[in-house]
Amino acid sequence: MREDNYTFQWSDLGDIELGRPELGNTTYVSIYRMLQFSVRSAIALEYGGKAAQKIFYNAGLMAGMEFCINNLDTNLDACQFFIHLADKLKEFNIGLLEVEKTDLGNLHFIVTVSEDLDCSGLPDSKETVCGFDEGFISGILREYMGIDFLVKEIDCWSNGNKLCRFEIKKK
Numbered sequence: 001m002r003e004d005n006y007t008f009q010w011s012d013l014g015d016i017e018l019g020r021p022e023l024g025n026t027t028y029v030s031i032y033r034m035l036q037f038s039v040r041s042a043i044a045l046e047y048g049g050k051a052a053q054k055i056f057y058n059a060g061l062m063a064g065m066e067f068c069i070n071n072l073d074t075n076l077d078a079c080q081f082f083i084h085l086a087d088k089l090k091e092f093n094i095g096l097l098e099v100e101k102t103d104l105g106n107l108h109f110i111v112t113v114s115e116d117l118d119c120s121g122l123p124d125s126k127e128t129v130c131g132f133d134e135g136f137i138s139g140i141l142r143e144y145m146g147i148d149f150l151v152k153e154i155d156c157w158s159n160g161n162k163l164c165r166f167e168i169k170k171k
Contacts, residue, residue: 064139
């Protein structure tokens with residue numbers, strides 16, 4: 001067991017080529033979702049749904065920061081960075097990112113993610129469920145721009161849309 005003040009780092013993912021020489025770096029989306037939704041459920045049962053949402057957002061925030069540090073070129077201008085980010089999200093099979101609105105002066109953006117790893121294909125529950133994604137996007141942009149962002153999912157596959165839409169604002 002790790003110490004209580006453990007903070008996730010990209011290196012914690014290990015050497016997948018060494019550890020999985022035959023199975024490699026892939027798995028089924030259903031297995032990823034099984035882990036995610038069972039952990040979320042366990043947290044919600046223990047601490048409540050709002051706490052689970054906050055924990056998943058914060059986990060996404062840490063993951064987004066580490067993803068940015070280890071996979072993205074932060075020396076690009078904002079336009080090029082979003083293109084690069086979209087390419088990386090597709091490369092990692094996380095989803096297909098498109099930027100709908102860019103207001104660099106106010107640091108306000110609207111982005112969509114289709115074929116989202118977390119929710120595409122889920123039944124309509126009338127709720128947004130991508131709290132981890134909210135934090136993930138926030139963490140990427142925090143690491144890229146050096147400022148905090150509030151990311152809120154405003155449309156989700158699970159609330160009747162066929163993609164996820166996120167509003168991003170400077171905190």
